[in-house]
Amino acid sequence: MNKQVIEKWIADAIDKASFDEPLLSAVKYVFSTGGKRLRPLMFLEAYALGGNEPNEAVMNFAVAIECLHQYTLIHDDLPCMDDDELRRGKPTCHKKFGEAIALLTGDALMNLAFTLMLNAAKNHPKAAEAAYEFSLLSGGSGVIGGQARELCAQDFKSEIYDIYRKKTCDLIWASVLAGGIMGGLNKKFLDGLKEYCFNFGLAFQIYDDLMDLAEKGSVPEKSYPYIFGTEKAVEKVKICTQKAIDALATSGINSKFFEELALKAAGRKV
């Protein structure tokens, strides 16, 4: 599946959602500022491992996942959270539309994510189950739980793996699990993909921290490179990447996409 196909489905879903202004403009803006569409691509790859072609319900589920990811970014950027003025070199949603509209745009995108999943459930027998598992992993005991713990951690070092697993890996695993459920993958494949996602997610997050360090010359105190140093961080990325690739092999998953993705996340050209 290529990214351009997903962009088309995103644009269609936004049109059909008939958001009131200025929400519609804000949503179009955030989707226009780029992004790799990594999570929907991973969802679709997991689905494809089951041997089926994605239908409309599957494509709309992929869009739902990206909507949910975008809401987390919009809320993360708000002044009371990371207070970021730029994302991918462009003004963040609240810089462009004000804090109140950014808050509501994030809310509307989480809502739209579930609307799209529930709509998919009308035409795909496994979509409701996939949506339920996705909601658990993206909620207050998963992604949002991890964000909250990171904000409040007194001893970040002792919680870092839990926090990274929740705030970063859980959304990646939620996406892949949903694709696996809808694609009808067996337990062995799902177990292998879970192991892949948690190792890939950790490598992805630490590599992201390292890129931040290289760009800005500093990293937040609550980050792997700050706590363990750059050298150990680079080493950890390598180890996790290898573990991710090994997990695919061990469970018999033959996916060039997942393999190359792990290498990319570790900064290696493929």
Added chain:
Amino acid sequence: MNKQVIEKWIADAIDKASFDEPLLSAVKYVFSTGGKRLRPLMFLEAYALGGNEPNEAVMNFAVAIECLHQYTLIHDDLPCMDDDELRRGKPTCHKKFGEAIALLTGDALMNLAFTLMLNAAKNHPKAAEAAYEFSLLSGGSGVIGGQARELCAQDFKSEIYDIYRKKTCDLIWASVLAGGIMGGLNKKFLDGLKEYCFNFGLAFQIYDDLMDLAEKGSVPEKSYPYIFGTEKAVEKVKICTQKAIDALATSGINSKFFEELALKAAGRKV
């Protein structure tokens, strides 16, 4: 159905959700500050009109509706929105836990609402459809759309009915519609309840504005009493209340609960 039963189901659902701290404390706090549980009660009454006793799936759907309502209150109270320090005489969520945690608590409650609805879908054949309709009415073309339009309205007077319908009536109607769908009500009943909800919702919102005026001595510029004056506002509440009650009679709905609720919303003791 009485409120105490709903409180028990809310407490159980929060326990089972296993939120990370401090989200768990924040959620328990907001539910401890009171509230009429109006929307779950209306959902359950609509369900009961179909003649069935509510099972676990139905009760958890009721809890989901209250979770969604609570998220709107938490986000509405934030400094970038209404900037309220008190709700029902107690510190708002962000006053108690800080803005970032309040933001995430709202996010986690919307997420939990959909988790509960999707879980209900495993055990109730109509829950997924009810959840889909609910998500549409509570999203960027419904409740959130109305909030965004209110924030940005240049000529509020010309949009007031659209905005009140979306931001207030849509959540009430979403709750009743979900109950009606799960209870298996026919089209005539649903049409009657829709007419009831939009009139009741309008009366409810304007009466709320009037209570604000009585308490604080002033109302926001973007409110019915500010624009049309107190006398017309009082008159409008009466007219809408009567229309709501008439809608029940016209469509053959015999519900003392809905009838008394309409009268209560108009400030009359019943």
